[in-house]
Amino acid sequence: MMNWLKKPYRWAWLFSLLLTASSCWILLKAFVLPDRQVAVATVTDSTAASTDNSTEETTASSESVVATDTSYTSDGLTITLTEKRVDETTVYIADIQTVDSSHLQTALAENTYGRNIKETTSAMAAENEAVLAINGDYYGFRSTGFVxxxxxxxxxxxxGDTQALVIDQDGNFSIVDESTTSAESLTNAQQILSFGPALIEDGQIAVSTSAEVSQSMTSNPRTAIGQIGENHYVIIVSEGRTSDSEGLTLYQLAEQFEELGATTAYNLDGGGSSTLYFNGKVVNQTVGGSDNSEERAVSDILYFK
Structure with a gap:
């Protein structure tokens, strides 16, 4: 063995092999191998808000439910879905009104927190019996950001200075700067999503015409959520990157929320992740799969039930 190592360039060859193996391991750990992790803490009292899939004891079988391709009405949840064209782009708008904040929930892929643990939005929605669901912030793609x-x-x-969306136990939205806020200090928070940026704050557009998500094209499929009033929300999902839909800029997206009267609105993961699920099916044209048409598997969803 020692004689082999003494030959010219053998040390360099061995070093290159080890470097390549190390690089492959880092890439596998970052993007492929599931890494199940544990929670930091429970912030809110479990008696104040449910943390599992059985939040509501009242089920569809005991309610008066009326569902169509564009609407859903039960004793505690009303959703109206509309489609429109905005700047050569197909846009879906869901108006959601609930009797209380328990109808607004989130779910993790495989009901597990960690990196590279993913399911499609529609799969998670079906597992959690969601009426309407959208992709969340894809927290598993990053190692930082409040979750x-x-x-x-x-x-x-x-x-860094990412703006995070905070949803409190009453279902009200607010925006915080992660660089100046401690997640543990937000004791009334029920959900925190970290992607951004904020689109609307205090009823006013909060992005410039040149604002964009880092390393993203200026026009994209988009997923965003806003609050109009108490237990009154609006979701916008736009298509993009197709011959039929160019996609929206962040400013164009913010304009739609402003027109709808949102007091707060927040941009979630978009592009290939953008997915709108309603009444048992995916509504929008997705562009996240390997053939640029299937759903992209993501870390989490936000849904109404």
């Missing part, structure tokens, strides 16, 4: 779901804090590491 709090259904009252449990999973990650309290700030992602």
């Amino acid at each position: 709090l779901r259904n009252g449990t804090l999973y990650r309290d590491t700030a992602n």
